[in-house]
Amino acid sequence: xxxxxxxxxxxxxxxxxxxxxxxxxxxxxxxxxxxxxxxxxxxxxxxxxxxxxxxxxxxxxxxxxxxxxxxxxxxxxxxxxxxxxxxxxxxxxxxxxxxxxxxxxxxxxxxxxxxxxxxxxxxxxxxxxxxxxxxxxxxxxxxxxxxxxxxxxxxxxxxxxxxxxxxxxxxxxxxxxxxxxxxxxxxxxxxxxxxxxxxxxxxxxxxxxxxxxxxxxxxxxxxxxxxxxxxxxxxxxxxxxxxxxxxxxxxxxxxxxxxxxxxxxxxxxxxxxxxxxxxxxxxxxxxxxxxxxxxxxxxxxxxxxxxxxxxxxxxxxxxxxxxxxxxx
Amino acid sequence: xxxxxxxxxxxxxxxxxxxxxxxxxxxxxxxxxxxxxxxxxxxxxxxxxxxxxxxxxxxxxxxxxxxxxxxxxxxxxxxxxxxxxxxxxxxxxxxxxxxxxxxxxxxxxxxxxxxxxxxxxxxxxxxxxxxxxxxxxxxxxxxxxxxxxxxxxxxxxxxxxxxxxxxxxxxxxxxxxxxxxxxxxxxxxxxxxxxxxxxxxxxxxxxxxxxxxxxxxxxxxxxxxxxxxxxxxxxxxxxxxxxxxxxxxxxxxxxxxxxxxxxxxxxxxxxxxxxxxxxxxxxxxxxxxxxxxxxxxxxxxxxxx
Numbered sequence: 001x002x003x004x005x006x007x008x009x010x011x012x013x014x015x016x017x018x019x020x021x022x023x024x025x026x027x028x029x030x031x032x033x034x035x036x037x038x039x040x041x042x043x044x045x046x047x048x049x050x051x052x053x054x055x056x057x058x059x060x061x062x063x064x065x066x067x068x069x070x071x072x073x074x075x076x077x078x079x080x081x082x083x084x085x086x087x088x089x090x091x092x093x094x095x096x097x098x099x100x101x102x103x104x105x106x107x108x109x110x111x112x113x114x115x116x117x118x119x120x121x122x123x124x125x126x127x128x129x130x131x132x133x134x135x136x137x138x139x140x141x142x143x144x145x146x147x148x149x150x151x152x153x154x155x156x157x158x159x160x161x162x163x164x165x166x167x168x169x170x171x172x173x174x175x176x177x178x179x180x181x182x183x184x185x186x187x188x189x190x191x192x193x194x195x196x197x198x199x200x201x202x203x204x205x206x207x208x209x210x211x212x213x214x215x216x217x218x219x220x221x222x223x224x225x226x227x228x229x230x231x232x233x234x235x236x237x238x239x240x241x242x243x244x245x246x247x248x249x250x251x252x253x254x255x256x257x258x259x260x261x262x263x264x265x266x267x268x269x270x271x272x273x274x275x276x277x278x279x280x281x282x283x284x285x286x287x288x289x290x291x292x293x294x295x296x297x298x299x300x301x302x303x304x305x306x307x308x309x310x311x312x313x314x315x316x317x318x319x320x321x322x323x324x325x326x327x328x
Numbered sequence: 329x330x331x332x333x334x335x336x337x338x339x340x341x342x343x344x345x346x347x348x349x350x351x352x353x354x355x356x357x358x359x360x361x362x363x364x365x366x367x368x369x370x371x372x373x374x375x376x377x378x379x380x381x382x383x384x385x386x387x388x389x390x391x392x393x394x395x396x397x398x399x400x401x402x403x404x405x406x407x408x409x410x411x412x413x414x415x416x417x418x419x420x421x422x423x424x425x426x427x428x429x430x431x432x433x434x435x436x437x438x439x440x441x442x443x444x445x446x447x448x449x450x451x452x453x454x455x456x457x458x459x460x461x462x463x464x465x466x467x468x469x470x471x472x473x474x475x476x477x478x479x480x481x482x483x484x485x486x487x488x489x490x491x492x493x494x495x496x497x498x499x500x501x502x503x504x505x506x507x508x509x510x511x512x513x514x515x516x517x518x519x520x521x522x523x524x525x526x527x528x529x530x531x532x533x534x535x536x537x538x539x540x541x542x543x544x545x546x547x548x549x550x551x552x553x554x555x556x557x558x559x560x561x562x563x564x565x566x567x568x569x570x571x572x573x574x575x576x577x578x579x580x581x582x583x584x585x586x587x588x589x590x591x592x593x594x595x596x597x598x599x600x601x602x603x604x605x606x607x608x609x610x611x612x613x614x615x616x617x618x619x620x621x622x623x624x625x626x627x628x629x630x631x632x633x
Binding site: 001003004007008106107108110111112113114115116117118119120325328 | 384387388389390406408411412414416418419420422423424425427431434435436438439440441442475478482
């Protein structure tokens with residue numbers, strides 16, 4: 001059985017390995033140059049010195065200049081990183097969807113399932129080995145992307161959408177989920193091309209649903225605030241910010257998205273609070289307010305999301321096993 | 329051979345009330361059959377009659393929705409022990425097209441406990457089939473031969489072939505049947521092969537199963553069937569009561585004459601008004617197919633027979 005699975009998929013594995021190698025060849029120079037600039041410009045050392053509290057004095061250097069300079073230089077890289085998002089689903093499309101569907105489309109399931117090996121064992125070996133191959137590729141990819149995007153992440157944070165999705169352990173879970181989804185859809189549709197289409201759509205739907213509705217609820221978000229009259233600033237560039245704005249003395253968000261400090265304004269620190277009150281925004285004192293998930297929760301969130309997708313994977317694989325029993 | 333009862337040792341396939349349904353349509357219904365061992369049986373019927381369904385039930389690809397099927401006394405569904413006794417060539421001879429014949433023989437060895445690789449190699453070498461060419465690049469006839477060689481290499485006691493020659497040209501058909509007959513003659517393997525073309529099987533088969541509209545219309549050893557049916561030509565009559573006739577299968581009239589294909593009991597009609605002729609296998613099959621066809625149409629139109 002192992003021989004058969006290898007013989008059936010060896011070309012595919014070879015092509016995937018070549019594709020990953022080409023990708024690595026492209027990523028290696030850009031990654032190295034990012035790492036060099038990150039260290040040589042002093043940005044790395046500077047960021048290391050920034051305290052981790054969510055609100056700090058405006059006098060503390062948060063490396064804004066160096067950070068902007070770095071971002072300007074590697075502006076396009078963030079978009080390349082977004083391309084990494086689609087790699088897991090590609091594995092699902094090309095390894096998962098054809099696994100059962102191509103056998104049925106070519107009728108070869110009637111050959112292989114009537115030899116001396118049970119269908120259950122056939123499915124266990126094929127699913128298991130393809131899952132293992134996907135696991136190896138996904139791990140390599142995840143480690144590679146993690147290294148490559150290190151400076152971007154240190155400079156921009158890893159909690160936000162997109163970055164969270166291609167780093168850490170979640171890409172591995174996404175890949176396994178995509179493969180399992182492809183296998184099940186292929187076993188149900190019994191046609192390769194429709195299976196690929198449905199897998200793509202299904203993967204996108206599940207990912208978006210989890211990301212939009214479940215992920216924000218893994219943990220209650222934290223809030224931070226400082227008075228508009230104080231000489232402070234937010235220090236959460238690496239957090240996942242849900243919302244921010246100015247709240248009045250009653251705790252009501254009166255100016256969503258805005259941020260304001262009176263420090264340095266003529267007429268003294270109290271004046272801008274008065275201005276806000278005059279605009280009818282409610283009682284003083286006014287504060288800058290932010291609701292966010294801190295970067296320190298990165299691995300916790302990764303763990304929860306990985307768990308969800310692995311559980312979905314297990315369910316899909318069980319359904320695929322059942323489905324294979326019903327095909328003739 | 330241990331003593332498991334006579335009915336198990338000399339019956340290759342036993343079905344009883346076997347049925348399979350797809351959604352609401354029965355693909356095979358109320359099928360009761362006993363295929364004795366050592367026979368070469370033709371499973372005949374038009375497309376959609378349920379031939380493939382019956383074969384898939386027998387090789388355990390499908391689980392029945394009604395009744396039961398036993399192959400050498402065992403339920404074949406999900407039963408690798410029963411599968412080891414059955415060689416199966418599915419319709420269109422499906423094989424991994426990018427595998428070479430040599431690789432397919434290797435594969436068979438990895439998937440089966442009993443595997444006669446030498447047998448498969450010898451057969452394919454005798455037929456002049458390239459060992460290292462992807463089987464997708466072979467001709468249809470050669471691919472069928474590879475599929476047959478792989479089925480035979482299991483050294484099965486029962487060989488099931490689903491329309492093995494339907495897609496082949498006449499020469500390849502002839503060669504395939506010749507190869508098949510040669511192989512099973514040596515081993516005494518029971519064969520059940522389906523076809524919608526009777527002509528190709530007529531010479532080879534000694535057992536006949538006619539399937540039409542998802543039901544078994546006729547089954548039995550060819551000799552017995554030919555012996556028990558006659559064509560009768562006589563004066564035009566509507567009456568079914570002709571001495572010696574057990575059942576009229578098909579009747580056609582001209583102005584003055586009636587031609588009947590009938591099942592007869594031992595005593596043939598002696599009335600000199602009737603000419604009695606022996607039937608050919610083709611007459612017989614066509615008569616039973618036509619009979620089932622009329623009945624099915626009548627049921628569909630809700631017309632009383």
